[in-house]
Amino acid sequence: MTTTNTKERAPGQGGNWPQTLVGLGVLATGLGLGWGAMGISSDAGYSGIGPNFFPWMCAVVLTVCGAWILWEARTGGFREMDEEGAPAHPPYWTGFVWVSAGLLLNASLITAIGFILSCALCYLLAVQGLRRAGGQPIANAPRTWIVDVLVGLIISAPVYWTFTKFLAISLPGLTNSGWL
Template identity: 30%
Template sequence: MLKRVTGEQWIALGVILISLIMAWQITGISQSTGYAGIGPRFFPSVIAAGLLLSGVILLVQSRPSKHPATEDQTQDPDHPLDYAPPHPHWRMFGMASAALILHMSLISTLGFTLASTILCFGICLALETEHKIRDLILSFLLVLGLFHLFKWLGLNLPALITGGVI
């Protein structure tokens, strides 16, 4: 007997299909390494592999469980579940979106490090973390490390100071 495919399984299969199409399209990118130490296929390949892994994990998690599917089978009829569907956090979404838009508009003037620090810290504010100073310092250190990692890989990012320290 064939089992019905659920919506979650369709999404998982769609993610897997997108990753396979992306992997197929990557073969059309030229193999030359150019000025960077890694080739132009590297990051798209990492993304395609991550999508494939995510799709497989989604597919495994979307398997039908052996537990009862309805509330009638799981609860005593005299004591129904007190469950309300979650509401979207529009304030968090707005703050995260504003941080991203601010990052995109400031990266050419402030440079990668400061603009990305604002983005990281803005996401921390949107998630309502309690330690603001720690979050700001860690955001700066994380982004500074990323800046120097990209510099070590031979990729140039916009810098605030000519010479590319920050």
């Protein structure tokens, strides 16, 4: 048995303008990333892949996705959306603020306190925001924060050591030893 969505439009009838704007935004982001990737050196590195490979790959994928979203929006809109158009759950802005604060603090503090500590802080704040967004009770807050900091350190320290010691890629550290 098949069901039809009453919101579907025939091709050529136009689409929803907010959805069109999303498609244009993704398309513009992909094109902007491609324009930026043109300024990156293409000198081949290990296995013939240069430093511009991943930016170009991301630019192509974003451009294709943006064009696809734009096509979907202009030929009937996003077909799997709820009939009412309202989200089932309102956005949880507090969680968004926690995660955003983690990312922004990481970006602003990475040169001052080093990669390991700034990434651990980012992890702590992002996990706290995701816990709150998921509705998890924060009954034992001090213990939870300590565990999250330790897990952040356990994740970020090996990443830092791998990049600095094994791959010889310079990341900001707390000391000049290359270990912190």
